[in-house]
Amino acid sequence: MSAPSIPTAELNQQLKALLQAASESFQQAASLRDLYDLKVRYLGKNGSFSNLMREMAKLSKEERPTFGQAVNEAKAKLEGNYAICETRLTNAEVLTRLTAEKLDMTLPGPVVPNGATHPIYSVTREICSILARLGYAVRTGPMIEKNRYNFEALNIPEDHPARDMQDTFYIDREHVLRTHTSPIQIHVLENEAPPLRVIGFGAVFRRDSDVSHLPNFHQIEGLLVDEKVSMADLKGTISFFVRELFGADLKTRFRPSFFPFTEPSAEVDCSCPVCRGKGCALCKDSGWIEIGGSGLVNPNVFKAAGVEYPRWKGFAFGFGVERMAIIKYGINDIRLFPENDLRFLRQFT
Numbered sequence: 001m002s003a004p005s006i007p008t009a010e011l012n013q014q015l016k017a018l019l020q021a022a023s024e025s026f027q028q029a030a031s032l033r034d035l036y037d038l039k040v041r042y043l044g045k046n047g048s049f050s051n052l053m054r055e056m057a058k059l060s061k062e063e064r065p066t067f068g069q070a071v072n073e074a075k076a077k078l079e080g081n082y083a084i085c086e087t088r089l090t091n092a093e094v095l096t097r098l099t100a101e102k103l104d105m106t107l108p109g110p111v112v113p114n115g116a117t118h119p120i121y122s123v124t125r126e127i128c129s130i131l132a133r134l135g136y137a138v139r140t141g142p143m144i145e146k147n148r149y150n151f152e153a154l155n156i157p158e159d160h161p162a163r164d165m166q167d168t169f170y171i172d173r174e175h176v177l178r179t180h181t182s183p184i185q186i187h188v189l190e191n192e193a194p195p196l197r198v199i200g201f202g203a204v205f206r207r208d209s210d211v212s213h214l215p216n217f218h219q220i221e222g223l224l225v226d227e228k229v230s231m232a233d234l235k236g237t238i239s240f241f242v243r244e245l246f247g248a249d250l251k252t253r254f255r256p257s258f259f260p261f262t263e264p265s266a267e268v269d270c271s272c273p274v275c276r277g278k279g280c281a282l283c284k285d286s287g288w289i290e291i292g293g294s295g296l297v298n299p300n301v302f303k304a305a306g307v308e309y310p311r312w313k314g315f316a317f318g319f320g321v322e323r324m325a326i327i328k329y330g331i332n333d334i335r336l337f338p339e340n341d342l343r344f345l346r347q348f349t
């Protein structure tokens with residue numbers, strides 16, 4: 001048995017100095033990483049405290065427990081200090097990151113290119129919303145139609161020029177690309193019970209192309225079916241529609257005309273929305289501009305669709321949407337609509 005070569009007082013002194021030095025270095029650690037390295041240096045398996053514990057072997061048997069307890073208390077105190085420093089540094093690092101990554105809400109955002117509604121659809125939507133106020137509901141139909149819906153049920157007989165191959169895109173002997181939106185009326189008359197107020201619209205197709213005609217253009221039309229319907233009701237509806245679309249000061253007039261599906265039929269003119277009736281290039285100095293066709297539903301159409309006549313009567317009217325857009329926006333070439341030239345389309349954003 002060897003006698004103790006180091007007195008307890010000296011080891012206690014070393015322990016005190018070590019705790020002091022470790023606590024101070026924890027306080028001064030500049031980052032979590034440094035703090036962790038210091039923890040390993042002082043409290044690790046081969047750290048300063050473990051080394052000091054080894055010195056305990058030099059103490060007498062009686063002195064060892066007291067010193068061992070003192071070392072453990074010092075370690076516990078240091079671990080408490082470590083926890084405090086760790087919290088402080090963690091908070092500081094989070095704060096630094098939050099500051100560095102802070103969003104500046106006043107910076108302008110990235111510019112997202114904004115699309116716009118095509119003028120054809122803007123006008124269609126506007127017309128629908130005007131007619132909706134009169135109680136009209138929207139209906140659509142297929143673009144490929146049976147001959148029966150495109151022609152026969154609309155009182156367009158076999159020998160009518162509209163059926164000519166030069167005017168119509170035939171899919172096969174029985175089917176065509178619809179040449180007008182009127183087939184929608186037949187679908188509605190077959191499937192819905194009067195009284196009715198409906199709008200049909202969409203793309204139509206004809207073998208035609210020049211400065212004022214396109215092979216693919218758009219129509220919108222209205223159909224009203226009720227027990228008492230006259231040309232006066234039709235005129236009232238169209239006058240309201242024209243005033244709402246082009247301006248309250250515009251007048252409407254009917255010119256007698258012929259359409260297979262209406263009887264009597266009338267072409268609809270309104271006073272020129274560009275010159276307000278004074279005369280300009282658009283109205284060819286007449287002060288009037290043609291906007292569409294209309295009339296009372298031909299009894300043959302009711303008969304073909306199975307609607308009881310004369311109990312039910314009706315009127316119908318139709319407009320070319322491109323023509324409406326041309327008038328409304330003062331566009332001089334109908335071919336601008338399908339070109340999708342951005343310089344043209346951007347003018348409607």
Ligand SMILES: [Zn+2]
Pocket residue numbers: 272273274275276277278279280281282283284285287288
């Ligand atoms: Zn004019």
